[in-house]
Amino acid sequence: MHRIALSGKIGTQNRTVVEEVWAVASALVSARITPDAVSKVARLARLTLSDAELDRATDQLADMLDHFADIDALDLDDVQPMTQPTPLVNVLRDDVVQPGLDRDEVLAEAPRAEDGRFRVPPIVGLAE
């Protein structure tokens, strides 16, 4: 939002005022997530965004990250990360054959199956 408002003013208003505003705001603006970064994230997550979706996602993610900056001020140097509510230990069982899911039942729910396996399009050699 800030980015759009500022770029609209550059070139049409008094330079020195704009430059002053830009100088104050640029730190904030540069810290905000960019459409390029969102585009890269979408690609990593195997999602395709239209241009309009990309703009909206960029604004929304930027708003969230602004809110999440509330933890920036905390001194967390000596704090141990907590990944789980309860201490996890390896759970092992005896190495004996046990019944699993029925293969036909599982494959019946697959989008495509063939010869007792999942059928997928070619993995290499085409686009990208």
Add this chain to the structure above:
Amino acid sequence: MTADAAPLPTTATGIAAAIRHGSVSAVDIVERHLREIDRREPEIHAFNTVLADEARTRAAEIDAQVAAGGDPGPLAGVPVALKDNMCTRGIPTTCSSRILDGWKPPYDATIVTKLRDAGAVVIGKTNLDEFAMGSSTENSAFGATHNPHDLSRVPGGSSGGSAAAVAAGFAPLGLGSDTGGSIRQPAALCGVVGVKPTYGAVSRLGLIAFASSLDQIGPLTNTVEDSAVLLEAISGHDPLDSTSIAQGPLELTSELDRGVEGLRVGRITDLPQGASPDVIERVDQAFDALRDSGATIVDVRVPAFTYGLTAYYLIAPAEASSNLARYDGVRFGLREEAPDTNAMYMATRTAGFGDEVKRRIMLGTYALSAGYYDAYYGRALKVRRRIADDLAHAYADADVLVLPSSPSVAFPMGDKTADPMSMYLCDTYTIPSNLTGHPGISVPFGTGEAGLPVGVQVLAPALGDGLMFRAAAELERRAP
């Protein structure tokens, strides 16, 4: 007088007792609930699937068992509404997402097996925010659920379908999942009891994962006792869930009549602001009621509580971005055909996921990506530890904590859909106990704005579920 004129029990415990005694049939109970569903479901939309035939068949089995002198179990013949992110073998389980539309799981969730063993009757699969991501049940691929108390308002979420089903009388028992408040907040907004038990107390096998270190299954019911009975039936160790606590079922019903004499009830003095005045007034009354009943109110500080929202909305999407990577069109659900696998993954996920799910997957992917991992995910995990430490301090002085369940009563539909951050703030008071794995319960406690229900929340340390139920039962007895 015919048998029809006899007053019918409405609570799950009352229904189960009557069915076990043979004074009412399970088929009759199921038919009565199906009639109620016929009457109001079109305007409420609590269910993705109503399992009328299956419920009738199961009820007839229960009746046959009773007739033969058998005991079907503590939930004999009681209809249960299951959130549609819990796997039911051969019955569609959608997570209210197009990406799983039509998929039928090849196995039952552990809780489904336990419900059957206890004699319960699954009457339907309920609507939710897609993959349990949301606080209003508006983010469903199959349309929003409406609050039975006011159809123009949300039921809360993400377990809004189960909460609405219980509030509307479609089923005396509901099951939801709570990752950041998804049982307790809709319970508060629909005027029912909602419980998130201690992490690991209920098996997550067959609960479709959103954020694995936070997800927990729990009850939505009309009474505290019904929640206790349901939770006793579904809790206990499951060797197939590596996070399941190695102990037997929770013992809760024995706690309900113990009162709160001598109980130390904590009031968090630095609780994040944002609760509306009507909610604050009811919470203040709850403290007064508990004090009148013999509890001691103590002031405690939990400075890191306020950072829970940030920690949660970095950790939960990070875990979700990993969990939801499995939806790629290969093994189950939707596939959008494309010339190669990568294009097929992208087309399938783009078509199958809704906006909020995409937003959280992207946020989580970003928080975990190279260069940002330490700044976002890593720091969030440290804040999580801070919250656990601060709560441990508070629990040195208090046995349980009391606070709002939701910042407000049920809000109008569409109010928060345009601004994701405003929706996330609904979870302010429920999130910390998910981050720490502690139990929490929301109990209806009077009404607020527009005569809508207000929920008061009781929190306890890990495995303090019994103490929590003690306080909750007292609040229920003293509710205005």
